[in-house]
Amino acid sequence: MRVGIGYDIHRLAGGRPFLLGGVVIQAPHGPVGHSDGDVLLHAIIDALLGAAGLGDIGRHFPPGDPQWRDVASARLLERTLKLVHQGQFEPYNVDVTIVLERPKLAPYMATMTAALAKVMGLPVERVNLKAKTNEGLDALGQGRAVAAHAVVLLREASGRAD
Ligand code: MG
Numbered sequence: 001m002r003v004g005i006g007y008d009i010h011r012l013a014g015g016r017p018f019l020l021g022g023v024v025i026q027a028p029h030g031p032v033g034h035s036d037g038d039v040l041l042h043a044i045i046d047a048l049l050g051a052a053g054l055g056d057i058g059r060h061f062p063p064g065d066p067q068w069r070d071v072a073s074a075r076l077l078e079r080t081l082k083l084v085h086q087g088q089f090e091p092y093n094v095d096v097t098i099v100l101e102r103p104k105l106a107p108y109m110a111t112m113t114a115a116l117a118k119v120m121g122l123p124v125e126r127v128n129l130k131a132k133t134n135e136g137l138d139a140l141g142q143g144r145a146v147a148a149h150a151v152v153l154l155r156e157a158s159g160r161a162d
Helices: 039-052 073-086 106-120
Strands: 002-014 029-031 089-099 127-132 145-156
Touching (some): 002 039, 039 073
């Protein structure tokens, strides 16, 4: 077994599309970044890379590399999973906390969980998402940013490498 931790935060600005786990969130603002700013997927990618001993997201997908500009983060996650599988590991479960003041994410949780389970090839009961506010404190609490914390457990794959 291997465990990995991941964290990501992006500023929010008006008129940007808001993606979390590849799911569109209806909001007047969205994350700023060279990518789609999907903090949920970015935190999971870092947790996967960490558990596999493969460094971090910036090493594999450098922000300045035009190859990764405007690439959907779900594609980066798929590529990361390939690296994990090549290392003879596979995800067992993932647990995430999203920190966002508004909008409330409750209406999106089931859809995000199902989407994530599909990309990761996991049963939904091993994909757990939690959302909370920052109680009005700091930039997150003032609605100026969105953040995510992820923990992933990997186990040795049963003879698979692709
Ligand atoms: Mg990011």
